[in-house]
Amino acid sequence: MQFTAMGRDELVDLYNSLKAEYEQIKSENLCLDMSRGKPAADQLDLSMDILKQIIGVYDCKTENGFDCRNYGLLDGIPECKRLFADMLEVEPKNVIIGGTSSLALMFDYITQCMLTGAGLMPWGKQSAVKFICNVPGYDRHFAICEHYGIKMINVPLLDDGPDIDKITELIKDPTVKGMFCVPKYSNPTGITYSDEKVRALAALKPSAKDFRVIWDNAYAIHDLYSEPDRLLNIFEACKEFGTEDNFVEFTSTAKISFPGGGVSCIAASDNNIRMIMSRLKTQTICYDKLNQLRHAKFFPDMDAVKLHMKKHAAIIRPKFEIVLEAFENELAEYDLADWTKPNGGYFISLDVKHCSAKRVGELCKSLGVTLTTVGATYPYGKDPDDRNIRIAPTFPTVSELKKASEVLCLCIKLASIENLV
């Protein structure tokens, strides 16, 4: 029975029994964390052999004989460029290999646009800079915009991708300079942009001639099931419209090998690669080629990567299912929330229906369960409806996650009754 259909007395009775449960859990002094998209230790164990790839002097050379222990190869070693090119279905010449962080590559790219521009006057010297943010979205994208005073405009993300009509309207404004997208297994909703949406984005004709979409393909191959979502190649889609320069793609092995210890990359048009390299050659001498080579040896081709990702999926799929099962069992019948059932990625997105998400976060915290800061999935940390909660199920153990899901559902019930009564 839905809470909204219950009478006041019934709700109060329920509240009291739930509150007893709450007190019981409180006495357990839990310390559980569902806040960040971090792989668990057993996932990291899968990649340990990466660290054994380069031990001796003869391990240090690229396939074309370059010594990775010394300076050089600013855009990356050939085998690593080829691997990422295969992953993103682009040419190796359109790939730059970075350091361990794709976030840093994105930050540096936005910084470059601000300070030296994206082909025109630096964004920072133009009257205003606005970005479209598909919401709910990734807090670290929003943080980059906020850091630089880029005004963020919310556009609700639909089940099959961005709201093209709204975006078409917004990009008539020449101060709207770009957009952040996580096109596959979106953070946090887990949806993948449909072919139609990808084509529609490729077809966009923004007023700003220096418009850039940050195509953060962080979960390009992070499938949970044997029939994964399929994302249309954005650069293929752009060919029809000649809009390749509008998109800069990023990815990394953060959630393939080691978060903060993997390899990142940029894929972009010839023009954008040229512009990025013109900055990079001043910014650094080269990125860490030894780590690139370690990865390229462990992942000789995409088949090796895909096999590896199946091992990740085998570990994290049950965790997603634990959370979804808890929601199904504890929230569905009472109609207390909507949630996504992603085929991949790192998150489940939950929208509470009859209470404040912030209040749920507070209650969880009081029981020792840390959620992603409520509101963080929206620019400026402000969820206008105060309803979205991002669940990151990968880091806790299975038993921790069971407990954490139970606590979360309990807190949603409590907060909902508080609100309804």
Added chain:
Amino acid sequence: MQFTAMGRDELVDLYNSLKAEYEQIKSENLCLDMSRGKPAADQLDLSMDILKQIIGVYDCKTENGFDCRNYGLLDGIPECKRLFADMLEVEPKNVIIGGTSSLALMFDYITQCMLTGAGLMPWGKQSAVKFICNVPGYDRHFAICEHYGIKMINVPLLDDGPDIDKITELIKDPTVKGMFCVPKYSNPTGITYSDEKVRALAALKPSAKDFRVIWDNAYAIHDLYSEPDRLLNIFEACKEFGTEDNFVEFTSTAKISFPGGGVSCIAASDNNIRMIMSRLKTQTICYDKLNQLRHAKFFPDMDAVKLHMKKHAAIIRPKFEIVLEAFENELAEYDLADWTKPNGGYFISLDVKHCSAKRVGELCKSLGVTLTTVGATYPYGKDPDDRNIRIAPTFPTVSELKKASEVLCLCIKLASIENLV
């Protein structure tokens, strides 16, 4: 006998015999490179055990139990912070560990000053930004300034450090925002700033309240001899004058472990650390802690680092001596050039006296010997006197270096006679 004291006929005769030598060498089709400060392969071999430090799961934890395979510790792992703090004689809290490139840390810091400022209005929004460049200096420093349109003002570097009088005059201009320094074993002259100069720099009172000296201590422990130069700790010197915020120090293990594969760091005042961290937390999640840990395990303390640097010195000292010996034997008696005799670092600086340095570079190139692009040691690549040549003796083998030095001396003689006759 000095060339300038020789008669025309004598010079022509000499020229002809040198030219015959030139033609002989030309027929050898040499391919030698003295252009960049790169360690040779046998130096890199010294550090191979770094790569063996982290193989198994139990190797991946910091001393306080943090798993370096996952996200976290934005400012670096404790043991690495301590190591660099010891190296630079500062507190660990005043150290941030970066990625593999200290150049990138410097670029990112200047970028931050341009875009968000150094405590005041962003440099990029002020009327003009000028930097003092001690010349000859490091081309990649100048490239950062040029990239951002920072106007560079040459101040000749003296034997014991910068020309304080000239600098004192220049910093009366509030648009003079900073200065690049390589205070120990300066690139390229190899000199170390005297205690008096370091104190004088610490005592500077620039008009610009957001003045920053980039203290690039790249060769902090890169001694060639058992009685090394000693650099006064800049932050100690600043204490007397309360000018700690004016200096941001950088170093890396590029020439201790692996160029492009080492660990870099920033040392700065509490204020500057706070400002840098406020940007860093948006720029990235963390740097590569596995590589930090590899280094920290291989270098448990400064004694280990110093012992390691003695091994480097044993390899590269003879190379410096080969070049210096060639100069002494081939150039001294004719008074064709002045050169530095550094106690450490990676370079010898040569000033030709009676010819164009550019012409020497061309002649060397025609014989297959690559020098650092002549002019590169000055801002905008313009050596006003066209006389400075940077010699990087470390990368070639001993026999290559002998040949390259011979070629260089020959070309200086040829160019000098061309010019004198």
